[in-house]
Amino acid sequence: MASAPLKVEVVSADRLLWSGEADQVIARTTEGDIGILPDHTPLLAVLVPAGIEVFGVDGNREVIAVDGGFISVDHNQVRILSEFAQMAGEISLSDAENDREAAVKLLDAGAEDEATRRRFLRADAQVKAARKHGSEHAGF
16 A cells, blocks of 8 residues: 655745645755655654655646754654745856855855855855756756
């Protein structure tokens, strides 16, 4: 008998970004990449800036940029909580690369404020997600 699909929610600080059923979720944690399938054991992990992949039951693959946060898994419920999250298809790779480069220059020049660090993490997550999203269309 087939397992029930995963019920997935991706929530940012200001909205529910994505919600639906999925066959698989791939996320990057502080311990490395993790794949979540139906009937996965309960889990709570810290996310790092990256592109989360959600493979919907409809066959669509969604890539979502997150700048960190948490992933929880319990009874086929997957919740991804991040201060910042954005659909990869909405990201301009060149804008994200430029923003990341600008943040790196500020950090290299000695800027140690939280806003600059957060800017770098968000831009880095956007670059990773946009590249991952683009690889789907490039045949990688």
